[in-house]
Amino acid sequence: MPRGRPPARTRTEVVAAAVAIADAEGLDALTMRRLAAELGAGPMSLYTYVRDKEELVDLMVDHVSDYDGPPAPTLLHLATWQRDLMLRHPWLPTAVPGRSLQGPNMLGFLERGLAALAGTGLPGPAKMEILALVTGFVVGYVTHELAQARAGVTAPEQVAAQVDRLRAAIATGAYPELAAVLAEGGSEAPPSFEDVAARMITGLVG
Amino acid sequence: MPRGRPPARTRTEVVAAAVAIADAEGLDALTMRRLAAELGAGPMSLYTYVRDKEELVDLMVDHVSDYDGPPAPTLLHLATWQRDLMLRHPWLPTAVPGRSLQGPNMLGFLERGLAALAGTGLPGPAKMEILALVTGFVVGYVTHELAQARAGVTAPEQVAAQVDRLRAAIATGAYPELAAVLAEGGSEAPPSFEDVAARMITGLVG
DNA sequence: CCCCTTTCCCGTACGATGTACTGGAAATGG
DNA sequence: CCATTTCCAGTACATCGTACGGGAAAGGGG
Numbered sequence: 001m002p003r004g005r006p007p008a009r010t011r012t013e014v015v016a017a018a019v020a021i022a023d024a025e026g027l028d029a030l031t032m033r034r035l036a037a038e039l040g041a042g043p044m045s046l047y048t049y050v051r052d053k054e055e056l057v058d059l060m061v062d063h064v065s066d067y068d069g070p071p072a073p074t075l076l077h078l079a080t081w082q083r084d085l086m087l088r089h090p091w092l093p094t095a096v097p098g099r100s101l102q103g104p105n106m107l108g109f110l111e112r113g114l115a116a117l118a119g120t121g122l123p124g125p126a127k128m129e130i131l132a133l134v135t136g137f138v139v140g141y142v143t144h145e146l147a148q149a150r151a152g153v154t155a156p157e158q159v160a161a162q163v164d165r166l167r168a169a170i171a172t173g174a175y176p177e178l179a180a181v182l183a184e185g186g187s188e189a190p191p192s193f194e195d196v197a198a199r200m201i202t203g204l205v206g
Numbered sequence: 207m208p209r210g211r212p213p214a215r216t217r218t219e220v221v222a223a224a225v226a227i228a229d230a231e232g233l234d235a236l237t238m239r240r241l242a243a244e245l246g247a248g249p250m251s252l253y254t255y256v257r258d259k260e261e262l263v264d265l266m267v268d269h270v271s272d273y274d275g276p277p278a279p280t281l282l283h284l285a286t287w288q289r290d291l292m293l294r295h296p297w298l299p300t301a302v303p304g305r306s307l308q309g310p311n312m313l314g315f316l317e318r319g320l321a322a323l324a325g326t327g328l329p330g331p332a333k334m335e336i337l338a339l340v341t342g343f344v345v346g347y348v349t350h351e352l353a354q355a356r357a358g359v360t361a362p363e364q365v366a367a368q369v370d371r372l373r374a375a376i377a378t379g380a381y382p383e384l385a386a387v388l389a390e391g392g393s394e395a396p397p398s399f400e401d402v403a404a405r406m407i408t409g410l411v412g
Numbered sequence: 413c414c415c416c417t418t419t420c421c422c423g424t425a426c427g428a429t430g431t432a433c434t435g436g437a438a439a440t441g442g
Numbered sequence: 443c444c445a446t447t448t449c450c451a452g453t454a455c456a457t458c459g460t461a462c463g464g465g466a467a468a469g470g471g472g
Contacts, residue, residue, distance in 0.1 A: 004448020005438040032430065042451035044431080053430065097303060098349055102368065107375055107384065114383035123394035124387035129350075129402065136346025137339060143304055144338055162308065169313055177320035178313065181330035188329035196335065196410070203409010204402070210419025211467045238459065248422035250460075259459065 009039060011049045015059045019089070022060065027091035057095055062103025064089050067112060075116050075130075075205070078109070079138050079197045086142040093143045096135070120205055130204050137200055141193060215245060217255045221265045225295070228266065233297035263301055268309025270295050273318060281322050281336075281411070284315070285344050285403045292348040299349045302341070326411055336410050343406055347399060 017038050021030045032053060036043040050056045069081045086092045101110075113131040122130070151159050170179045223244050227236045238259060242249040256262045275287045292298045307316075319337040328336070357365050376385045 001440085002448080003440055003446070005440090005450080007449065031428080033428090036451090044433095044452080045450050047431075048449055094304065097346075098300065098353065100368065102371055102375075104375070107381055111381045111383050114387060118383065124390040125394055125396040127387065129396050132350055133343060133346060133402070133406070136342060136349075139346075140303075140339060140342025143342075144335075147304065162306065165308055169308075169310070175313055175317045177317050177324065181320060181333065184330040188331055190331040190335050196339065199412070200339070200406055200409050203405050203407070203412065206405070206409070208419080209417070209469060211421080211469090213420065237457080239457090242422090250422050250424095250462095251420080253460075254420060 007048065008045075009041070009049070011059075012063070014039065014046060014049045015056070015063045018056055019060050019063055022091040023089055027057075027094060030091075058099060059103065061092065061095055061099060061101070062105045064092070065103070065105040065109060067105070067109050073112055073116060075113065075134060075201045076194065076198055078113055078116065079134055079201070080194065082135065082138045083142055083193055086138065087145075090146055093139045093146065096139055117205065122205075133204065134197075134201065137197070141196070145193075213254065214251075215247070215255070217265075218269070220245065220252060220255045221262070221269045224262055225266050225269055228297040228301075229295055233263075233300060236297075264305060264309065267298065267301055267305060267307070268311045270298065271309070271311040271315060273311070273315050279318055279322060281319065281340060281407045282400065282404055284319055284322065285340055285407070286400065288341060288344045289348055289399055292344065293351075296352050299345045299352065302345055323411065328411075339410065340403075340407065343403070347402070351399075 014035070018030055018035050021035060021038060032046055033043045036046055039045075046056075050059070064085065067078075067081065069077055073081070110131065113134075114127055117127045117130065120127075166178075166182065169175060170182060220241070224236055224241050227241060227244060238252055239249045242252055245251075252262075256265070270291065273284075273287065275283055279287070316337065319340075320333055323333045323336065326333075372384075372388065375381060376388060
């Protein structure tokens with residue numbers, strides 16, 4: 001019973017195609033023209049399904065964020081799940097910060113998080129704050145993790161230049177602590193995600 | 207003894223003007239043309255002082271990040287200082303994520319942070335990780351803080367629309383925990399920054 | 413003193429992007 | 443069969459970062 005011409009595509013279909021592009025080539029490669037071409041449509045057709053690009057990215061974030069882990073997870077479970085998700089969709093850490101997060105999947109995730117905090121007796125706003133901070137923590141951790149992964153692969157000589165600049169700065173003698181860490185080298189492995197996340201979480205809720 | 211035509215401006219001068227624009231009108235308002243106009247120069251003149259816009263923002267971040275707090279600060283001091291800095295330069299939380307941080311001021315800040323962690327006996331990489339996480343935490347907190355501040359001021363009816371959508375989602379009954387938090391209302395104030403930061407830090411270093 | 417080398421200045425211009433506008437195309441309801 | 447409603451997409455514009463190249467301004471060498 002819809003009156004006019006029926007849409008040739010689904011909104012979900014458009015969002016899924018956008019996610020595919022971002023997954024494969026990064027968020028910068030996702031332009032409206034590129035997405036339209038991928039769908040075999042004109043660039044302006046997309047604006048039938050999406051108000052603007054901002055909303056498209058909102059929908060993309062929610063689209064990939066359907067929680068499928070254990071039914072009654074701990075905060076650590078949720079954080080680990082978020083990390084896996086972000087590693088699978090490397091554009092996510094750069095897309096998430098400062099977004100409204102009102103889609104059904106985000107609300108579902110929030111619901112799980114509140115359930116995990118139910119036993120703490122904390123007031124509601126404090127729970128919300130803690131969940132936001134855990135997400136922020138994961139974003140920061142994965143951002144760092146991905147940057148380090150990319151650095152070794154794509155531009156080894158740029159990394160060398162950075163290290164050189166660091167050594168030059170240290171040579172001035174103004175940064176003794178930094179020098180000590182650098183001298184220490186890679187003898188010790190950085191702590192694992194689960195380790196750091198667990199410490200942070202127990203700090204926040206304890 | 208410099209051979210050619212002397213520069214009409216200092217690199218520092220250019221960066222300071224860029225910071226002034228971003229402070230007053232946000233990071234989106236900072237375009238190369240706008241900055242050039244502010245300096246009474248042609249758009250392309252800026253590229254004498256800066257390789258590209260990316261580097262300009264790098265320099266801006268370092269420019270505002272000169273630590274001027276107590277000489278032997280704790281991690282909590284450093285976090286509080288970072289928060290004050292970001293509140294004074296609201297573009298900072300959006301500019302910082304995923305940046306190299308090699309300027310002298312950033313290295314100085316890092317040095318203080320390592321000094322604050324000297325007593326813990328942690329390995330170097332763990333210290334670096336903790337400092338990055340604390341910074342990420344502050345970025346997340348202030349982002350949230352600023353978003354909330356702007357929401358009440360600029361677009362009250364958009365906030366109302368968001369709340370309406372939330373209430374509609376809750377009306378489905380799929381989000382009991384979320385409903386409870388919403389029903390609880392603003393009866394409890396969210397925890398203070400110092401409070402949350404202290405808990406997180408003791409969790410990380412403890 | 414003149415010229416030459418070096419450096420910086422900046423007008424013009426190009427490619428890319430998000431999206432407003434508009435007229436045509438396709439479907440249903442009377 | 444026509445009218446109405448909806449979606450599709452070609453064209454076009456403002457804006458961005460910045461490549462290019464010639465002109466302008468300074469010091470050094472004859």
